[in-house]
Amino acid sequence: MTGVPAARSALAAAQAIAAGELRSSALVQRCRDAVHEHDRELHSFVRLDPAAMDRADACDREAARSVLHGVPVAVKDNICTAGLETSCASRMLEGYVPPSDATVVRRLRAAGLVLLGKTNLDELAMGSSTEHSAAGPTRNPWDLRLTPGGSSGGSAAAVAAGLVPLALGSDTGGSVRQPAAFCGVVGLKPTYGCLSRSGLVAFASSLDQIGLLTRTVADATALLGLLAGADEHDATCGCPAGWTAAGSAGPGGIDCRGLRVAVPRQVWSLIESSCEGPLKRALELLRGLGCVINEVELPLLEAAVPAYVVLAAAEASTNLARFDGLRYGQRVEVAGRLADTVRASRGQGFGAEVRRRILLGTFVLAAGFRQAYYDRARAAQRQLARAIGRILATHQVIATPTTPGPAFPLGSRLHDPVAMYRSDVLTVTANLAGLPAVSVPMGLTRPVQGDGSGETRDINGRGALPLGLQLMAGAWQEQTLLGLAAAYEQARGPMPAPVGAVA
Amino acid sequence: MRLDGALVRHLADLAGLPVGDSELDGLVAEMQRLVSWVDLLPAEPRDVASGARPGEDPEPAAAMSLGKDEPHACLDRELVRQMAPSFDDGFVVVPCVLPEPEPEPEAPGPGGGAGA
Numbered sequence: 001m002t003g004v005p006a007a008r009s010a011l012a013a014a015q016a017i018a019a020g021e022l023r024s025s026a027l028v029q030r031c032r033d034a035v036h037e038h039d040r041e042l043h044s045f046v047r048l049d050p051a052a053m054d055r056a057d058a059c060d061r062e063a064a065r066s067v068l069h070g071v072p073v074a075v076k077d078n079i080c081t082a083g084l085e086t087s088c089a090s091r092m093l094e095g096y097v098p099p100s101d102a103t104v105v106r107r108l109r110a111a112g113l114v115l116l117g118k119t120n121l122d123e124l125a126m127g128s129s130t131e132h133s134a135a136g137p138t139r140n141p142w143d144l145r146l147t148p149g150g151s152s153g154g155s156a157a158a159v160a161a162g163l164v165p166l167a168l169g170s171d172t173g174g175s176v177r178q179p180a181a182f183c184g185v186v187g188l189k190p191t192y193g194c195l196s197r198s199g200l201v202a203f204a205s206s207l208d209q210i211g212l213l214t215r216t217v218a219d220a221t222a223l224l225g226l227l228a229g230a231d232e233h234d235a236t237c238g239c240p241a242g243w244t245a246a247g248s249a250g251p252g253g254i255d256c257r258g259l260r261v262a263v264p265r266q267v268w269s270l271i272e273s274s275c276e277g278p279l280k281r282a283l284e285l286l287r288g289l290g291c292v293i294n295e296v297e298l299p300l301l302e303a304a305v306p307a308y309v310v311l312a313a314a315e316a317s318t319n320l321a322r323f324d325g326l327r328y329g330q331r332v333e334v335a336g337r338l339a340d341t342v343r344a345s346r347g348q349g350f351g352a353e354v355r356r357r358i359l360l361g362t363f364v365l366a367a368g369f370r371q372a373y374y375d376r377a378r379a380a381q382r383q384l385a386r387a388i389g390r391i392l393a394t395h396q397v398i399a400t401p402t403t404p405g406p407a408f409p410l411g412s413r414l415h416d417p418v419a420m421y422r423s424d425v426l427t428v429t430a431n432l433a434g435l436p437a438v439s440v441p442m443g444l445t446r447p448v449q450g451d452g453s454g455e456t457r458d459i460n461g462r463g464a465l466p467l468g469l470q471l472m473a474g475a476w477q478e479q480t481l482l483g484l485a486a487a488y489e490q491a492r493g494p495m496p497a498p499v500g501a502v503a
Numbered sequence: 504m505r506l507d508g509a510l511v512r513h514l515a516d517l518a519g520l521p522v523g524d525s526e527l528d529g530l531v532a533e534m535q536r537l538v539s540w541v542d543l544l545p546a547e548p549r550d551v552a553s554g555a556r557p558g559e560d561p562e563p564a565a566a567m568s569l570g571k572d573e574p575h576a577c578l579d580r581e582l583v584r585q586m587a588p589s590f591d592d593g594f595v596v597v598p599c600v601l602p603e604p605e606p607e608p609e610a611p612g613p614g615g616g617a618g619a
Contacts, residue, residue, distance in 0.1 A: 081514065099582075099585040099586045100582060100585065100586065117546075232575060232576075233578075289614065296521060300545070302543075303544055303545055306541045306542060306543055306544045309537075309541060310541055310544070318520060321519070321617060324519060339519070340520045343519055343520060343521045344521065346518075346519050346520055348603035350520075354518055356533065356537075358518050359514055359515060359518055359520065359530075359534060360509070360534070360537055360538075360541075361518075362514045362517050362518040363514050363534070363538065364541075366514065366517065369504075372504070373538075373541060373544075376544050376546075377541075377544060379545075380545060382546055383545075384507075416534060417533070417537065418540050421505060467532070
């Protein structure tokens with residue numbers, strides 16, 4: 001990929017539009033051109049919205065409706081968009097055109113943002129590499145031989161490559177934060193219930209949460225402020241009275257002096273050696289901001305992924321029962337019994353990873369096995385949530401790397417589901433406990449060439465890969481979480497962009 | 504927990520998924536690996552600090568914001584109409600799933616041979 005380095009944040013673009021220095025239509029056209037030019041090899045988008053230019057023109061004619069007015073945004077293809085196909089990267093839903101927008105999309109439009117297109121994902125959001133897609137895999141803009149992570153890999157890759165400044169994803173076990181870390185962008189999973197799930201095609205309803213992918217923490221904060229809030233179409237959605245995404249702090253974040261940050265001791269044995277140096281430097285930066293860093297015990301951390309896999313599979317097997325070719329989804333007509341039509345439709349409609357999870361979910365819920373697996377996983381979930389609650393009773397934030405290591409090669413874990421699932425070991429805890437967490441770029445796997453200080457601030461990160469710092473806070477503590485993330489981001493300094501990213 | 508072909512085939516039947524004879528052995532091995540890994544879950548997890556058993560623990564601490572316990576209007580009728588593939592006289596029209604029933608045979612007349 002060749003082009004110009006990415007620089008402009010969504011807020012900066014919106015300010016330029018508001019000041020008359022940039023037209024929304026020009027920005028949207030530039031993004032569309034960049035997709036046409038660069039996305040052939042990246043494959044982060046599955047389709048562009050043909051109405052985008054008309055909407056951008058309309059934005060140029062009207063008064064600003066929000067702080068992000070006129071800015072293009074990409075939406076993961078498991079979030080419904082009226083009149084624009086939403087296939088969830090599944091043959092089962094190929095050609096499905098929703099009659100109405102998801103609540104978050106409706107709010108995006110109401111705030112004057114322009115839907116640029118839909119991004120690739122692991123089929124029905126089940127995966128950690130964006131390889132399990134009926135549309136084919138997405139590649140990592142830092143190195144096209146690597147995965148961008150998943151399942152929101154298309155959204156993360158598109159933002160990292162500079163094809164679009166903002167994107168929505170969904171996060172059931174880390175599907176926003178893990179690709180954000182692998183691609184060197186910001187990924188936010190808000191508190192469960194903060195963003196409406198109405199119009200999000202369900203995977204595991206008790207864990208699913210729509211999340212945001214952006215270039216800066218300030219962009220994520222601004223976008224969250226536009227999308228959060230109660231929705232009559234999602235009974236689990238609603239923020240406490242007085243809740244706001246952003247406090248009075250400026251873009252540089254909050255005053256971190258005295259903020260207590262916990263680091264689970266177990267983390268050090270779970271991460272790869274390439275992650276240790278960047279994590280130590282990140283903790284030093286936090287200490288330099290005035291945070292008090294404490295090592296704590298987080299028992300059962302290693303049980304988090306098996307618990308997550310059991311619970312998510314159980315919910316997926318029930319949620320996906322509706323895709324039978326009769327009520328929803330592609331139908332494969334088979335002469336004979338109705339059950340044969342259902343089996344043929346589901347057999348041809350679902351890919352291998354989805355079938356695997358449905359089968360596992362059916363197993364853990366089956367009579368005779370439920371107590372041994374599902375109930376045990378629920379118990380582990382409660383234990384873990386309790387342990388996190390105890391830590392957060394004395395600390396404002398828990399800090400870990402987002403992932404045990406950097407992005408892995410395409411195909412390397414495709415046939416080893418356990419290895420694939422394990423890559424979510426540090427992200428699933430926030431979903432199991434329903435807590436907000438953000439991944440902020442924390443540097444590269446090794447110092448870039450010519451940087452004798454060991455810092456990772458230089459442009460040109462060829463050969464080195466991004467890593468993410470995950471910050472997790474108590475329920476509805478987004479203000480503290482994002483304030484600390486912004487302060488860290490400023491202290492860290494500019495992150496290199498992948499070579500060839502476009503503005 | 505040991506899985507075998509019969510159990511995996513039964514699970515696939517429950518899940519409405521086809522399993523061909525040629526893929527059964529591979530699927531059993533794959534499921535066996537997954538289930539063995541999931542078996543790493545603590546047998547009877549106890550709270551490290553308090554020693555409490557799972558049943559004694561409350562729900563996860565992430566307090567959801569609870570809505571008021573009052574009825575809400577159901578989905579907007581116009582939205583339902585738009586979402587339905589076909590809408591007729593106030594009803595959503597769905598595709599015919601089951602074949603039309605065979606017409607009942609006419610009742611035999613008096614003295615007719617029922618066993619014919």
